[in-house]
Amino acid sequence: MGKIDYFCDFLNINPMKTDQVRVRFAPSPTGPLHIGGVRTALYNLLFVRKLGGKMILRIEDTDRNRFVPGAEQYIVDSLGWCGIEFDESPEKDGPHAPYRQSDRSGIYQDHIQRLIESGHAYYAFDTEAELNEMRERAKEKGGQTFQYDQETRKTMQNSIALPEEQWKKYMESGMPYVVRIKTPENEHVVVNDLIRGEVVVSTSNLDDKVLFKSDGLPTYHLANVVDDYLMKITHVIRGEEWLPSAPLHVLLYCFFGWEDVMPQFAHLPLILKPDGNGKLSKRDGDRLGFPVFPTEWKDPQSGEVYSGYREAGYLPEAVINILAHLGWNPGTDQEIFSKDELIEQFSLERVGKHGSKFDPEKAKWFNHQYMLLKSDDELCRLMKPYLDEHGVSPPADYLGKVIQLVRERAFLIPDLWNASWFFFMRPKEYDTQVYQKIWQPGTTGWLNEFAADVEKLAEFNEDTFHTLVQDFTARTGIKMGQLMNPLRLLMVGSNQGPGITDIAVVLGKDEFLERIRVGLEDK
Numbered sequence: 001m002g003k004i005d006y007f008c009d010f011l012n013i014n015p016m017k018t019d020q021v022r023v024r025f026a027p028s029p030t031g032p033l034h035i036g037g038v039r040t041a042l043y044n045l046l047f048v049r050k051l052g053g054k055m056i057l058r059i060e061d062t063d064r065n066r067f068v069p070g071a072e073q074y075i076v077d078s079l080g081w082c083g084i085e086f087d088e089s090p091e092k093d094g095p096h097a098p099y100r101q102s103d104r105s106g107i108y109q110d111h112i113q114r115l116i117e118s119g120h121a122y123y124a125f126d127t128e129a130e131l132n133e134m135r136e137r138a139k140e141k142g143g144q145t146f147q148y149d150q151e152t153r154k155t156m157q158n159s160i161a162l163p164e165e166q167w168k169k170y171m172e173s174g175m176p177y178v179v180r181i182k183t184p185e186n187e188h189v190v191v192n193d194l195i196r197g198e199v200v201v202s203t204s205n206l207d208d209k210v211l212f213k214s215d216g217l218p219t220y221h222l223a224n225v226v227d228d229y230l231m232k233i234t235h236v237i238r239g240e241e242w243l244p245s246a247p248l249h250v251l252l253y254c255f256f257g258w259e260d261v262m263p264q265f266a267h268l269p270l271i272l273k274p275d276g277n278g279k280l281s282k283r284d285g286d287r288l289g290f291p292v293f294p295t296e297w298k299d300p301q302s303g304e305v306y307s308g309y310r311e312a313g314y315l316p317e318a319v320i321n322i323l324a325h326l327g328w329n330p331g332t333d334q335e336i337f338s339k340d341e342l343i344e345q346f347s348l349e350r351v352g353k354h355g356s357k358f359d360p361e362k363a364k365w366f367n368h369q370y371m372l373l374k375s376d377d378e379l380c381r382l383m384k385p386y387l388d389e390h391g392v393s394p395p396a397d398y399l400g401k402v403i404q405l406v407r408e409r410a411f412l413i414p415d416l417w418n419a420s421w422f423f424f425m426r427p428k429e430y431d432t433q434v435y436q437k438i439w440q441p442g443t444t445g446w447l448n449e450f451a452a453d454v455e456k457l458a459e460f461n462e463d464t465f466h467t468l469v470q471d472f473t474a475r476t477g478i479k480m481g482q483l484m485n486p487l488r489l490l491m492v493g494s495n496q497g498p499g500i501t502d503i504a505v506v507l508g509k510d511e512f513l514e515r516i517r518v519g520l521e522d523k
């Protein structure tokens, strides 16, 4: 390995000053936030809350071509739903406001000027057509890709290759230009990553990225580094897709003379498709039948709707837990964590280097576990929108009894309703396949006889119902199933649901008999 010139070292956190730890989540409002982004925000949060530092939301919206209206609000709202809160953000002012990059353009102009003056950046006037021509030519030369770099810059339209008087004339005539970083020749950049260790890159492999665009706004790289510095960010925790940019960022820190306060980097592994074949993409979810966004997103341009965890009936605490496990390993068998437990136990040392496969079945299982932890009252509250939607408003004690019967069966919130709707309305139809399978020539007669016995019961409860069923089957000689299966069909409309005794007792004697009567009329 050659000489190391640009070095990003670990900044050990002073245990007395952990409250000075500052992290940021820096999304670009180019669309909805994928769950990979939510996981990045979550890991930042877990990391910083344990240390008592600050969590910043910075909106990186300098790429106006990719700006999507409504995306910033979506990001804020969906993170809020997940319980990921910020100490400083565009909505919550702090000492380094503004927190939206489009409101900070003057700052970047000053900084790009500094790099030009110190010789670390240069003006480039190449038009899109000229750049395309270079790309084509490189392709013809044996499939290479054109890089604007230490070699090629010598032959292009820029303030390094052109005589000073000429490029100054270009500037004066108002010719559009960009500013590019001047990558040093034959040197090495070291990025010390908390997850990946030391990553060394030769500057001859780096290109002269655009730092400042012809529209007067910075690119992501410049704005990101300048803001991390000005906002006193101590740890940059972000997705692996940014690792290739990290050497450039280290260079910028060094060029600005900020190497002593360079943040520590931690690049999180990818979240992979369930089969492990590549990154989980925004289209995978709806294609494979599970959401990849925290909340539903309607694309303002295409009108396309992408499903969200909230609308699919997940609890935010379950979503957080699912994401916590996608990359981090607690090192124990514990799977269910409260947010406080996650904060207590999370550590970057236990975040792996390799991608984690997203398992949609496991995601449902997690949600089920969190639903089991809810009290009956909380589940009743979660059920409310479904009751409203169907125009039913059962008394609280009735709803409480139903919830107790179905809570074990619910994996997602809508399952509460799907597993119990027949407690609130009569079946409108009866499953014909079930009917054909279970209905026998004697069934109608037995049910009429059974209903007459129920009618005579002074008390209608679990015990009396149970005894009656025993007596009835003994007397008539029919099997338990020959009575219970048709009864279930008349109560529920199918072969689903909890035990028939439970259904009968909750429905109550009158409704039970009425459903037999209505059902037999229909048969």
Ligand code: GLU
Binding pocket: 025, 026, 027, 028, 060, 220, 224, 237, 238, 239, 242
């Ligand atoms: N704006 C970048 C994004 O959209 C931020 C990357 C970073 O955290 O540095 O993900």
